[in-house]
Structure formats: structure tokens, C-alpha cells
Amino acid sequence: MAVNYLYPEYEVARNYDRCIACRVCERQCANEVHEYLPDANKMTCDDSKCVNCHRCVSLCPTRALKIVRSGNTYKENANWSRKTIDELYKQAGTGGVLLSSMGNPEDYPVYFDKLLLNASQVTNPSIDPLREPMETTVFLGAKPQDIRRDNFGRLLTDIPPHLKLSMPVMFSAMSYGSISYNAHESLARASEALGIFYNTGEGGLHEDFYKYGKNTIVQVASGRFGVHKDYLNSGAAIEIKMGQGAKPGIGGHLPGHKIVGDVSRTRMIPEGSDAISPAPHHDIYSIEDLRQLVFSLKEASNYTKPVIVKIAAVHNVSAIASGIARSGADIVAIDGFRGGTGAAPTRIRDNVGIPVELALASVDKQLRDEGIRDNVSIVVGGGIRSSADVIKAVALGADCVYIGTAALMALGCHLCRSCHGGKCNWGIATQVPKLTKRLNPNIGFKRLVNLMTAWQHEIKEMMGGMGINSIESLKGNRLMLRGVGLNEKELEILGVKYAGE
Amino acid sequence: MRRVYVNEEWCLGCHLCEYYCAFAATNGTDMARALRDTKINARIKIEENDQISFAVSCRHCTEPYCVKGCLTGALTIADGIILIDREKCIGCYTCILSCPYGAISPSEDGAVQKCELCARTAGEAPMCVKGxxxxxxVFEERG
Known part of the structure; x- marks a missing residue:
């Protein structure tokens, strides 16, 4: 047998004083880590299979389990970290490209954490959201450039189609296939209850969910999976996905074993066939080409729905966004490098793309400098973790944010980053019926509604503290931000002053 | 009357209900201390195969065969809940044979045992539901 170079990364620490051998850990682990020994009436485990998803920890009724980092260590080396060494051994053993899931976990700066918010003191009173009305409603879409009147001098109020949201947060694109039916149902029902939107991702829309259409954004991506006329007309907006923050520049690949039953029907491809989304749209090689697709989709939906163009945050993002703002799109969505994925090559996820805070600040500035900021609304995703991040993104110039990872965490995701294995113990990133039923949408949708309700309260509190009673007044209001621990160049790109200035 | 109902669509077959049931019967405060090194004999039981699983416990029928068949009057109905008087039970198992759901089982001390809706928790959801x-x-009113 070949030498195994890899030592388990985690250990299951079981407190035998508390374990009652109820076997719930064994029954709930799709990775088959735990095993019951009938002769000894004791549980045992194989740490090497553990992905640290905490399903057993959360369900253990006596709190007998915890997962700890295994103490095994290589000789310390500042250049060769354990992760780097393990990855090298893995590749030497398999010859394969390393795969990862969820967002970039590496130690790059998080600019949201280096921005601080303002609050009113003596001269400009703060507002108490419990006593005063506080507006968090936002509208997404192209804004009219000028005031128009008819022959009788009456104001013309017809404006391009808009999305109306109760708060500046939407659930970002996650396809049916990459996540489960129950996860989609949870997102759809929560969006309806909250008055916001969720996004189908590139997997089509399951026929059961057409009824949530007015809270759905339907996506058209490079593989065109599940796209047909009824689909385009079922949602409130249509999103063209040009890129994804977790894997800019490459396409997607949903393995054939996940293309089963309804997933195959919804994607309109045969069961068991790999769903491969090409890296580029094969009909888009310029802004003019993009404009053609934007207007094809508008034509197909009779100019009743705003069109979103989603791009990954990359080096020339502001020039790209400027092109999109001129392409006829109503909304531009920018996905930062912390954005999640169901599967991506590790090297791409961890090394490609830029932080969304910098991308947002530079796009907002560029569009304002060019006088085309009102052509489009800006939505940012990829790294929004809390209501504070939402507020900071809005102050940097965003109209709204997308959350994906945060929403999945509300559904139980513990960021074990093993989605690509297809054995999600929380019933989210899997199509195995025994596992998908673990996510009961009756519970899931309530948890999403709870999370958003909590964020909305916090957003109102923070706005009130700044003396602002409408989220629109905060948009692009960078004077409400101050930086700490940032250099001159970073402050310049973010367009904020240093704390104390 | 609120009863325990099963949504088999969402049953994971994790058997936690059985352990919470057994824990409720011990009257203890810490499950680890109450159930460690014991073999449980719960009043609710999971029925399962590869395709499906669901929990089975007393349905608290309005016209129960078990009460009708009880030789000693150990099984009675009070406020819709079928209760067992363990002092009166002689362990003849007529109720076990007559229950169409298999919801009554023998206990260690000879008397039969069955779900009494955690009668002790008075009005609150039984432990199996909470767990x-x-x-x-679920514990709810259904016409």
C-alpha cells in the first residue's frame, strides 16, 4: 500500500463521560466518520474522513462532541505552511487540479473591517428608529436623466422597470443543482415574506417555484441551462452572468452525478450528463455583443423587466462597469473575490480577483466621473457578512448587496467548504434525498427571515446614529466612513478620509 | 386536543426522539448522567427502512381498543390522554396485542408502558417534539 503522506486535519474529541452512545453522530455523518462498537457499547471514529461540518456536534444531545485541530505538525516553516505542504502531497499523489468550495478563505485584507462609521453628536441630532420613521426601501434600475413633460406641461413619470426592495439585501445566485430543492424553497419563501429577491443562478427555475416569480431574479449564464421564454418572463428581473467572484475567468462544472431527476429537467439536459458552463459567453466578445444580449432579453420580456449584468471584481473593473452602464443594462452586479462557489479550482479561488470594497469604490467613482452613475444601480456581493458590511457598502456607493454565504449559514452551513463533495450533511449543497430532507424549508425560511429582520433593525439603528432617516441618503455618502490601518493609496481608492481627519 | 403528529417527509431517522423520551421518563436534569451506560426503552419508536422513517407513539385514539380490552382498568382516558396506572397493570399484554399502531410496549418492571404525552410537562410540548x-x-391541534 502506498504511503499516506496526509495526517487528518481535525480530530473528533469525544467526552466519554457524556456520550450515551445514542449513535446520532453515526447516523448523521454522510462521511461515515463515526462508528458504533456493539461489543463495547461505545462509539469510535475515523478522524481522517472528518470535514469539520459540525453536524454531529450540533445534534449531539449531551454535548459530548467537539472538533479540534489535530496537533500533528510538520517542522515549522514560515514559507511552507501546513496547508501548502498538504496540497503539494495531494497533487503528487493524484496528479489532479485541487478543488475547493465557498469563498476565498486566505488572509487577504478585509477592507470592511478597516472602515468605521460616523455617529451624530451635539450639532446634528441622531434619530431613534423606535420613535421615528426610518426608510430602508430601495429601488433598483436605471434612473431617468432629466425631467420630461408632455405638450401640456404635465410631468412624464414613466420610468424604466425597477425592482422594489424592503431593504438593500438580496440572496445571490445559487443554482438548483449546486444547492438543494429545499434550500431554494427556503430562499424563495423568505424573499417573498421579506419583500426582497433571490436569484435562480444558472440552473433554471424548478416548476414548483414559478409562483414565487415576483421575488425571483432569473439568471442567464454562459451555459444557458434552463433558459426558455417562460423562464425569462417568470421572474422580476433577468441577470446575465458574465463572471463569478469565486472563479473569475472560468466557467462552471456541475458533475453528472448531481444531474438527477428534477435537476436534469429544470436544466433541460439529460440525466447524468455533466453541466459545463463555458468560461466566456460564446456570443459575447465586446460591449456591443453584450448590448445585443441585453436587448434580446429585454425584447423577450417585452421591456418589462430590468436586466442585471453580473461581473467578477477584477483589475479593470471600473472600465468594464462603465461599458456595462452604456450597454443598456439597468443594474450592474459586482462579485468580490470572497464570494462563494459550489466548486472551483483552489488556485483560482484563492488567487484571482480583487476585494469588492475596492472594486465598488472605484466603479462608483468612475461612473460618477463619467456622468453615467444614474444609468445603472450597483449591487455588490462576495464578502458581505453582517448589517455593518451592508451599511459600509451602501456608504461606498452600492444601491444594494447580494448575500450568498451568509444566507446559507442561516440555513445551517458551517463553512466546512466541502460542497464539491456533494455530501453536504446540512442538506444544502447536495442532491442525495436522505441528505436534502435534513433542510426543512419551514425552519429554513424562518431562519432567513429572522436574519434579515435582525439586519434591518441594525441597519436602522446605525442609520439613526448617523442622523440619516433614509437609506438613499447614505448611498455613496463616504463622509460617513473613516479608515484605520490603511495606506494613502487605499484611502484614495476607497475615497475615504483617515480616522481623526 | 393537541396531539403528537409525525411529518415523515422530514424525519431523518436520527432516533433523538427516542432518547428524549427515555430521558423524560427518568425525571433527570442531565441527559448524559441519566442515560449513560443504559439501554433505553422509549415510548416512541422510529420505524425505518432505506427509503423512509417515521416515529410511532400512542395516537390517543378517541375509541381506543387498548382501554376497551384492559382487564383491570389500568388504562383510562383523562382529558383525551390515555394513561396507564402501573399499580393496576398485571402485564397481560392484551393492550399490546390490540393496539393497531404497536404503540404500547412492555417495560422492565412487568407493567406495560406507553406515551402519556409527557403528562408531567403539563401543556407544554412533549420532550420528543422538543428534541x-x-x-x-409536532404537537398541535388538528380538527
Whole structure:
């Protein structure tokens, strides 16, 4: 047998004083880590299979389990970290490209954490959201450039189609296939209850969910999976996905074993066939080409729905966004490098793309400098973790944010980053019926509604503290931000002053 | 009357309901201390195969065969809940044979045992319902 170079990364620490051998850990682990020994009436485990998803920890009724980092260590080396060494051994053993899931976990700066918010003191009173009305409603879409009147001098109020949201947060694109039916149902029902939107991702829309259409954004991506006329007309907006923050520049690949039953029907491809989304749209090689697709989709939906163009945050993002703002799109969505994925090559996820805070600040500035900021609304995703991040993104110039990872965490995701294995113990990133039923949408949708309700309260509190009673007044209001621990160049790109200035 | 109902669609077959049931019967405060090194004999039981699983416990029928068949009057109905008087039970198992759901079982001391809706928790949801991680067992009024 070949030498195994890899030592388990985690250990299951079981407190035998508390374990009652109820076997719930064994029954709930799709990775088959735990095993019951009938002769000894004791549980045992194989740490090497553990992905640290905490399903057993959360369900253990006596709190007998915890997962700890295994103490095994290589000789310390500042250049060769354990992760780097393990990855090298893995590749030497398999010859394969390393795969990862969820967002970039590496130690790059998080600019949201280096921005601080303002609050009113003596001269400009703060507002108490419990006593005063506080507006968090936002509208997404192209804004009219000028005031128009008819022959009788009456104001013309017809404006391009808009999305109306109760708060500046939407659930970002996650396809049916990459996540489960129950996860989609949870997102759809929560969006309806909250008055916001969720996004189908590139997997089509399951026929059961057409009824949530007015809270759905339907996506058209490079593989065109599940796209047909009824689909385009079922949602409130249509999103063209040009890129994804977790894997800019490459396409997607949903393995054939996940293309089963309804997933195959919804994607309109045969069961068991790999769903491969090409890296580029094969009909888009310029802004003019993009404009053609934007207007094809508008034509197909009779100019009743705003069109979103989603791009990954990359080096020339502001020039790209400027092109999109001129392409006829109503909304531009920018996905930062912390954005999640169901599967991506590790090297791409961890090394490609830029932080969304910098991308947002530079796009907002560029569009304002060019006088085309009102052509489009800006939505940012990829790294929004809390209501504070939402507020900071809005102050940097965003109209709204997308959350994906945060929403999945509300559904139980513990960021074990093993989605690509297809054995999600929380019933989210899997199509195995025994596992998908673990996510009961009756519970899931309530948890999403709870999370958003909590964020909305916090957003109102923070706005009130700044003396602002409408989220629109905060948009692009960078004077409400101050930086700490940032250099001159970073402050310049973010367009904020240093704390104390 | 509120009863325990099963949504088999959401049952994970994790068997936690059985352990919470057994824990409720011990009257203890810490499950680890109450159930460690014991073999449980719960009043609710999971029926399962590869395709499906669901919990079975007393339905608290309005015209129960078990009460009708009880030789000694150990099984009685009070406020819709079928209760067992363990002092009166002689362990003849007529109720076990007559229950169409298999919801009554022998206990260690000879008397039979069955779900009494955690009568002790007075009005609150029984422990099996509280312990279910996926709302597969619910305690509710259904016409």
C-alpha cells in the first residue's frame, strides 16, 4: 500500500463521560466518520474522513462532541505552511487540479473591517428608529436623466422597470443543482415574506417555484441551462452572468452525478450528463455583443423587466462597469473575490480577483466621473457578512448587496467548504434525498427571515446614529466612513478620509 | 386536543426522539448522567427502512381498543390522554396485542408502558417534539 503522506486535519474529541452512545453522530455523518462498537457499547471514529461540518456536534444531545485541530505538525516553516505542504502531497499523489468550495478563505485584507462609521453628536441630532420613521426601501434600475413633460406641461413619470426592495439585501445566485430543492424553497419563501429577491443562478427555475416569480431574479449564464421564454418572463428581473467572484475567468462544472431527476429537467439536459458552463459567453466578445444580449432579453420580456449584468471584481473593473452602464443594462452586479462557489479550482479561488470594497469604490467613482452613475444601480456581493458590511457598502456607493454565504449559514452551513463533495450533511449543497430532507424549508425560511429582520433593525439603528432617516441618503455618502490601518493609496481608492481627519 | 403528529417527509431517522423520551421518563436534569451506560426503552419508536422513517407513539385514539380490552382498568382516558396506572397493570399484554399502531410496549418492571404525552410537562410540548431537530414530530391541534 502506498504511503499516506496526509495526517487528518481535525480530530473528533469525544467526552466519554457524556456520550450515551445514542449513535446520532453515526447516523448523521454522510462521511461515515463515526462508528458504533456493539461489543463495547461505545462509539469510535475515523478522524481522517472528518470535514469539520459540525453536524454531529450540533445534534449531539449531551454535548459530548467537539472538533479540534489535530496537533500533528510538520517542522515549522514560515514559507511552507501546513496547508501548502498538504496540497503539494495531494497533487503528487493524484496528479489532479485541487478543488475547493465557498469563498476565498486566505488572509487577504478585509477592507470592511478597516472602515468605521460616523455617529451624530451635539450639532446634528441622531434619530431613534423606535420613535421615528426610518426608510430602508430601495429601488433598483436605471434612473431617468432629466425631467420630461408632455405638450401640456404635465410631468412624464414613466420610468424604466425597477425592482422594489424592503431593504438593500438580496440572496445571490445559487443554482438548483449546486444547492438543494429545499434550500431554494427556503430562499424563495423568505424573499417573498421579506419583500426582497433571490436569484435562480444558472440552473433554471424548478416548476414548483414559478409562483414565487415576483421575488425571483432569473439568471442567464454562459451555459444557458434552463433558459426558455417562460423562464425569462417568470421572474422580476433577468441577470446575465458574465463572471463569478469565486472563479473569475472560468466557467462552471456541475458533475453528472448531481444531474438527477428534477435537476436534469429544470436544466433541460439529460440525466447524468455533466453541466459545463463555458468560461466566456460564446456570443459575447465586446460591449456591443453584450448590448445585443441585453436587448434580446429585454425584447423577450417585452421591456418589462430590468436586466442585471453580473461581473467578477477584477483589475479593470471600473472600465468594464462603465461599458456595462452604456450597454443598456439597468443594474450592474459586482462579485468580490470572497464570494462563494459550489466548486472551483483552489488556485483560482484563492488567487484571482480583487476585494469588492475596492472594486465598488472605484466603479462608483468612475461612473460618477463619467456622468453615467444614474444609468445603472450597483449591487455588490462576495464578502458581505453582517448589517455593518451592508451599511459600509451602501456608504461606498452600492444601491444594494447580494448575500450568498451568509444566507446559507442561516440555513445551517458551517463553512466546512466541502460542497464539491456533494455530501453536504446540512442538506444544502447536495442532491442525495436522505441528505436534502435534513433542510426543512419551514425552519429554513424562518431562519432567513429572522436574519434579515435582525439586519434591518441594525441597519436602522446605525442609520439613526448617523442622523440619516433614509437609506438613499447614505448611498455613496463616504463622509460617513473613516479608515484605520490603511495606506494613502487605499484611502484614495476607497475615497475615504483617515480616522481623526 | 393537541396531539403528537409525525411529518415523515422530514424525519431523518436520527432516533433523538427516542432518547428524549427515555430521558423524560427518568425525571433527570442531565441527559448524559441519566442515560449513560443504559439501554433505553422509549415510548416512541422510529420505524425505518432505506427509503423512509417515521416515529410511532400512542395516537390517543378517541375509541381506543387498548382501554376497551384492559382487564383491570389500568388504562383510562383523562382529558383525551390515555394513561396507564402501573399499580393496576398485571402485564397481560392484551393492550399490546390490540393496539393497531404497536404503540404500547412492555417495560422492565412487568407493567406495560406507553406515551402519556409527557403528562408531567403539563401543556407544554412533549420532550420528543422538543428534541426533534427537523420538526418531523409536532404537537398541535388538528380538527
Amino acid at each position: 426533534c431537530p427537523n420538526e418531523a414530530i
